[in-house]
Amino acid sequence: MTGPDVRELCRIEEFEDVLRLFDEIWRPDPGGAPVTVELLRALSHSGNYVAGAYDGETLVGASAGFFAAPAGEALHSHVTGAVGGRGAGLALKLHQREWALARGLGRITWTYDPLVRRNAHFNLTKLGARPERYLRSFYGAMYDAINAGDESDRVLAVWRLTDPRVVAAARGERWPVEVPEGAVAGLADRDGAPERGRTDAPVVLVGVPADIESLRLRDPEAAASWRHAVREVLGGLLDEGARVTGFHGSGYVVERRVP
Known part of the structure; x- marks a missing residue:
């Protein structure tokens, strides 16, 4: 696949470039950056994942992660x-x-805001x-230009690396x-505005x-009403053991276990 060149990072100058990029994306308050140069250095030095995506010599994306429990699995x-618009997000995920596969890991996890439709579509x-x-x-509480004023609800995305749908996605299918x-x-x-309906059917759509x-x-009040509605409906379904099986159109497809 063509796109940005992705490589692991290990130099202080590279980590400083990552911080500048993240500042441009999130525009956090002082002290509110998602990572620091020191943390990136520690992660890289201890064998964790720190990588950058480059368009020529320009850094257009970066990612940092760490080994998770159970040890040796995630x-x-x-x-x-x-x-x-640079394809950096996809290039980083494929890298x-x-x-992870080269290190014998079977899955990658991350969190994302379930209300951000483009992220849900990308992830699923x-x-x-x-x-x-x-x-x-x-x-x-989060203090940056993207999240300020909202509650930081997240869903845990699980990427099972050898699942047939993931293998197909990695091939661009x-x-x-x-x-x-x-x-x-x-x-x-x-x-x-969010309009609630039934959630007792075998398949529930959560917009x-x-x-x-x-x-x-x-309209912060409208945004808050969406936050609470998705928390109650999607969060409630997942708490009950329902499974998200995809993202279609404007929302999640959830299969609910019905006696």
């Missing part, structure tokens, strides 16, 4: 940031997958990962997502807003 991808459709846990206010007949709308967008980041700035 990598947790702590932070990934990329300039849009990360090969890196382009990569074949699946959200497996809903984590309420996971990071506490799409695993078809089918919405079974009889699926019901557990949460839908109704004129910009998310088109652009939560813009909505936070334009």
Whole structure:
């Protein structure tokens, strides 16, 4: 696949470039950066994952992760940031997958905001990962240009590296997502507001807003109503043991265990 060149990073100058890139993406308050140069140095030195994506000599994306429990089975991808439109996010994930497989790991995990539709589509459709846990206010208060003013709910995405849909995604193929007949709308967008429906069917569709980041700035109250609705519906379903089987259109496809 063509795209940015991805390589592991090990020099202080490279870590400083990563911090500058992340500052441009998140624009955090002082002291609120997702990582520090010192942490990147420690992760790299101890054999964890720190990599950058380059378009020529320009850094356009970076990712850092660490080995996770149980030992020898998983990598947790702590932070990934990329300039849009360069293919850096996908290139980093594919490099990360090969890196993990070479070390005998079977899965990679990371967290993401379930309300950000483009991230959900990327994680589930382009990569074949699946959200497996809903984590309420996971990071506490966050002070950056993207997350400020909202609660930091996240879902834990699990990327099972040899799953057939993941192998297909790594080849650039799409695993078809089918919405079974009889699926019901557990949460839908109704004129910009969340409208709740039934969640007791075998398959429940959980919609998310088109652009939560813009909505936070334009209408914080509406954004908060989406946060709480998705927390209750998607979070509640996952707590009950339901499985997210894909992302279709504007929301999650969730298969619910029904007696």
